[in-house]
Amino acid sequence: MAENPNPNEMSLVQQYQKLVLEYEALDEEIDGLLARNNGATENMSDEDYERYREMANHRDYVYNQMKALERQIALDDEG
Numbered sequence: 001m002a003e004n005p006n007p008n009e010m011s012l013v014q015q016y017q018k019l020v021l022e023y024e025a026l027d028e029e030i031d032g033l034l035a036r037n038n039g040a041t042e043n044m045s046d047e048d049y050e051r052y053r054e055m056a057n058h059r060d061y062v063y064n065q066m067k068a069l070e071r072q073i074a075l076d077d078e079g
Contacts, residue, residue: 009073016069019062026059 033052037043041052 012069012073016066016073019066019069023059023062023066026055026062030055030059 030052033044033048033055034040037048041049044052
């Protein structure tokens, strides 16, 4: 018989899924910005470069949150 999912674990998985979508959207936006500037930050205007750095920093933050949740979910699975 299948076990009932832990509500806390389900919440963590849902948070993780939201973060993945946010990460992918940021990554796509960064790729688009790079593509509009021939693939190099050196070709960006000051405004584009500032936007690029903001998005890249936020993407890194989201990635770190994803990794923390992955560890938490894995630990829950082991316990």
